[in-house]
Amino acid sequence: MKNVLINCSPKKNLSASEYLMSLQSLFLKGEKVIKKLKNKSDYMSIFKELNDADSLILYLPLYADGVPSHVLSF
Amino acid sequence: MKVILHDLNSNFSEKLFKKSDAVIEADGKYAPCQGCFNCWTKHPAECFIKDKLQKTCRILGRADELVIITKNLYGAYSTEIKNIIDRTIGSSIPLLTYRKGEVHHILRYGVHNLLKVLVYGDITKQEKETFVYMVKRNVINTGYRKYEINFFDTFSELEKNI
Numbered sequence: 001m002k003n004v005l006i007n008c009s010p011k012k013n014l015s016a017s018e019y020l021m022s023l024q025s026l027f028l029k030g031e032k033v034i035k036k037l038k039n040k041s042d043y044m045s046i047f048k049e050l051n052d053a054d055s056l057i058l059y060l061p062l063y064a065d066g067v068p069s070h071v072l073s074f
Numbered sequence: 075m076k077v078i079l080h081d082l083n084s085n086f087s088e089k090l091f092k093k094s095d096a097v098i099e100a101d102g103k104y105a106p107c108q109g110c111f112n113c114w115t116k117h118p119a120e121c122f123i124k125d126k127l128q129k130t131c132r133i134l135g136r137a138d139e140l141v142i143i144t145k146n147l148y149g150a151y152s153t154e155i156k157n158i159i160d161r162t163i164g165s166s167i168p169l170l171t172y173r174k175g176e177v178h179h180i181l182r183y184g185v186h187n188l189l190k191v192l193v194y195g196d197i198t199k200q201e202k203e204t205f206v207y208m209v210k211r212n213v214i215n216t217g218y219r220k221y222e223i224n225f226f227d228t229f230s231e232l233e234k235n236i
Contacts, residue, residue, distance in 0.1 A: 010108045061109060065211040066150055069157035070106040 001030030004053045008037045008060035008071045017059040080143035081154045100154035113164035127161045135165030135183035146195040149204030181217045189218040193225050194232040
């Protein structure tokens with residue numbers, strides 16, 4: 001089973017999304033692929049991984065009661 | 075002060091400018107929010123990214139009436155509009171208060187009067203419910219007294235109502 005974990009935080013490091021992702025990945029079985037989604041150049045590498053993935057998990061911050069705009073465009 | 079925030083093309087900006095005090099055109103030529111919170115701490119109500127949205131939260135903060143014209147995107151604002159809303163959290167301050175029995179940030183420029191949202195494009199029933207719920211939350215969070223939401227299925231219907 002292949003899990004794709006996507007960290008959608010715009011911060012480079014020390015983000016809460018990254019912390020939650022590292023915490024949850026301890027309890028996930030099977031193959032884990034960790035990706036970062038920050039701008040448009042990251043899209044293609046994520047799409048390639050999604051071709052044969054079984055599950056997709058997004059870790060994202062809440063911006064003004066909604067999804068951040070850079071994740072919304074994805 | 076009446077402010078219009080729209081994601082239509084630039085031909086509409088002149089038309090809308092006659093009916094309002096300020097028009098903000100969401101053309102997507104700006105960077106998304108980086109989540110640094112410098113607009114709260116280091117330089118209040120000013121973004122560290124030097125582009126056309128650097129001081130937009132001062133305009134949106136002073137608006138009595140805000141009109142948002144947006145395309146429907148899975149029951150949310152379009153990317154360009156959401157980007158502007160993300161970048162304008164400087165219109166509140168980091169300290170907290172109670173508003174309608176909930177904890178929210180204190181508003182830097184005080185309470186506003188009316189938030190009006192005009193949505194165009196195809197929309198399902200479920201997306202409509204999501205949109206109304208999100209606008210209700212935004213109204214409490216950004217401190218508006220009243221709100222209005224209008225849905226238009228086609229672009230020509232919207233043009234008549236502008």
